Amino acid sequence: MLGSLRVLTICLLIPSFASAQNMSLSTAVTVKDLETFLKAANERLNDLSVKYNQAQWVQETYITDDTEAVAAAMNENYLQAISDLAAEAKRFDNLQASPELTRQLKLLKLLVAAPAPNDPKERAELARLGAWLSGIYGKGKYCPKTGPFAGQCMGQSEMEKAMASTKDPEVLLDLWVGWRTISAPMRQNYTRFAELANKAAREMGFRDLGALWRSNYDMTPEQFSAELDRLWNQVRPLYLSLHAYVRSQLVKKYGAQMVPPTGPIPAHLLGNIWAQDWTHIYDLLNVPSGSGVDLTPILQQKHIDDLRMVRYGEAFFTSLGFEPLPKTFWERSMFRKPADRDVICHASAWDVDNQEDLRLKMCIRINDEDFRTIHHELGHNFYQRAYRHQPFIFEESANDGFHEAIGDTIALSITPEYLKQIGMISDAPGPDADIGLLMHKALEKVAFLPFGLLIDQWRWGVFSGQIKPDDYNKAWWQLREKYQGVAAPVQRTERDFDPGAKYHVPGNTPYARYFLADILQFQFHRGLCRAIGYQGPLHRCSIYNNKVAGERLKKMLEMGKSQPWPDALYALTGERQMDASAILDYFAPLQKWLDEQNANNGVKPGW
Numbered sequence: 001m002l003g004s005l006r007v008l009t010i011c012l013l014i015p016s017f018a019s020a021q022n023m024s025l026s027t028a029v030t031v032k033d034l035e036t037f038l039k040a041a042n043e044r045l046n047d048l049s050v051k052y053n054q055a056q057w058v059q060e061t062y063i064t065d066d067t068e069a070v071a072a073a074m075n076e077n078y079l080q081a082i083s084d085l086a087a088e089a090k091r092f093d094n095l096q097a098s099p100e101l102t103r104q105l106k107l108l109k110l111l112v113a114a115p116a117p118n119d120p121k122e123r124a125e126l127a128r129l130g131a132w133l134s135g136i137y138g139k140g141k142y143c144p145k146t147g148p149f150a151g152q153c154m155g156q157s158e159m160e161k162a163m164a165s166t167k168d169p170e171v172l173l174d175l176w177v178g179w180r181t182i183s184a185p186m187r188q189n190y191t192r193f194a195e196l197a198n199k200a201a202r203e204m205g206f207r208d209l210g211a212l213w214r215s216n217y218d219m220t221p222e223q224f225s226a227e228l229d230r231l232w233n234q235v236r237p238l239y240l241s242l243h244a245y246v247r248s249q250l251v252k253k254y255g256a257q258m259v260p261p262t263g264p265i266p267a268h269l270l271g272n273i274w275a276q277d278w279t280h281i282y283d284l285l286n287v288p289s290g291s292g293v294d295l296t297p298i299l300q301q302k303h304i305d306d307l308r309m310v311r312y313g314e315a316f317f318t319s320l321g322f323e324p325l326p327k328t329f330w331e332r333s334m335f336r337k338p339a340d341r342d343v344i345c346h347a348s349a350w351d352v353d354n355q356e357d358l359r360l361k362m363c364i365r366i367n368d369e370d371f372r373t374i375h376h377e378l379g380h381n382f383y384q385r386a387y388r389h390q391p392f393i394f395e396e397s398a399n400d401g402f403h404e405a406i407g408d409t410i411a412l413s414i415t416p417e418y419l420k421q422i423g424m425i426s427d428a429p430g431p432d433a434d435i436g437l438l439m440h441k442a443l444e445k446v447a448f449l450p451f452g453l454l455i456d457q458w459r460w461g462v463f464s465g466q467i468k469p470d471d472y473n474k475a476w477w478q479l480r481e482k483y484q485g486v487a488a489p490v491q492r493t494e495r496d497f498d499p500g501a502k503y504h505v506p507g508n509t510p511y512a513r514y515f516l517a518d519i520l521q522f523q524f525h526r527g528l529c530r531a532i533g534y535q536g537p538l539h540r541c542s543i544y545n546n547k548v549a550g551e552r553l554k555k556m557l558e559m560g561k562s563q564p565w566p567d568a569l570y571a572l573t574g575e576r577q578m579d580a581s582a583i584l585d586y587f588a589p590l591q592k593w594l595d596e597q598n599a600n601n602g603v604k605p606g607w
């Protein structure tokens, strides 16, 4: 395969003495040439990506210097192939071909989140730094010296559990500061990593790496930025209502000294290391009803283990008409945190051979949150399998927000009625529980929105040079305050590197996808509920067991990235625009309630 590509490259040579006519003859490329090129490119990339997936799987489930080196080497090969192919593809720039072929050519350059520089030394350095950053995060542990967790050394998974379990502000502060000691050492290598990936993006013709990331949405990078602003402005009033109410209740709990009644909320008090999901402070919020169904005690009482939790997730998909997961999924996945080695606990879904070798990697805890996260991850796996017949370049979601939204769409169907149907509970709470139910969901989904947005606002600033290394942390906290209305509980300096305490920064995973997914999942949910003729409130709709919904979903998933995303969105919802009106519809009763509470308590939204 490499040989045939080299032959194609040779065709590029234009003899300097060629006449105009000869030139057009010798450089003329045909649609047939393009087809041959793309076929070979898809095969080569598929082959190298499988090798990289295998090495990366081993690295992430067994972090050592050696597995890091092997993963870096495989990544380097894959990156090199993309750079070579992107360069070769230039010969087809002026060729008129079908939209499908032209799209593959365009997407070829956008396949990776960190392209490789042309210089082989720099390429190797970039791959090494990428593996090092991912490894240092996975190995990162904080060992409190005092308090209830003294004597334990905690990685991401234990930290999440600890932050969710205590309301003691001193303990929370210690954990919050402690977790950020793992990221300070990343600063220098992250700076270099960003520099190299940026250089490569420029060599490929993009303004910077951020522009490359924003070019993957079937519109210009500028249009995409504007699109995000539009969506954010649609949901911002809902976020402000929630923020104001939560802050007023935290003032009651912790006092106005600690929580400024009109200012940003201290980031360590929201029940989560990054303040991105606030569900764990539900019981501080004085909501008149319970939170709907909390699965944590139910799973524990019923002795449902990690494997069975995954089986429940699979059963939802099969109820829609999807094939069960392959046998190898159950043999090769990692469901449990191994006791004897460092692994990356942050959950992820894999398709190692880009066909059937689906896997889940997760340190499952037996609780409500992980029950939902399992559905999130399986959404990736069922998507991956649905588009496996596409050429490699199209083996992706319509845009990256779609990939993140599928499992969450399914999880929106985990309604009390569904839980009753599968025997998890005996009675579904009635409409008087709705505010509690919606509040619980809003603490997950609405609280997340500005967080989903700001991570890449920061990275785009870093990549464009607008945010200089000397201001990394300062700019980070400015964005945290601007979008989320949260503040660092203690002074931070440029010796810290707080963005690195979030997996996706050292892992170099673009993050705008999660913001989009947060909007899209409600749009998908509304579309599917309409398609099955459901007419009640959206938060009580479940598509469980509905083959009509399953068929709709499958149709979109099978398209992969072969069509512009508005076409995929249309296939599922009949709509062509990403639209936050569905998330607003879903939470409308809660927003009304929040606004009443805020008005009655004299609480003004904003900070």
Ligand code: X8Z
Pocket: 346, 347, 348, 373, 376, 514
């Ligand atoms: O990273 C994830 C998934 C894997 S794609 C577990 N999520 C984001 C996060 O944890 O920060 C899901 C929600 C947002």
Ligand code: ZN
Pocket: 376, 377, 380, 403, 404
């Ligand atoms: Zn995901």
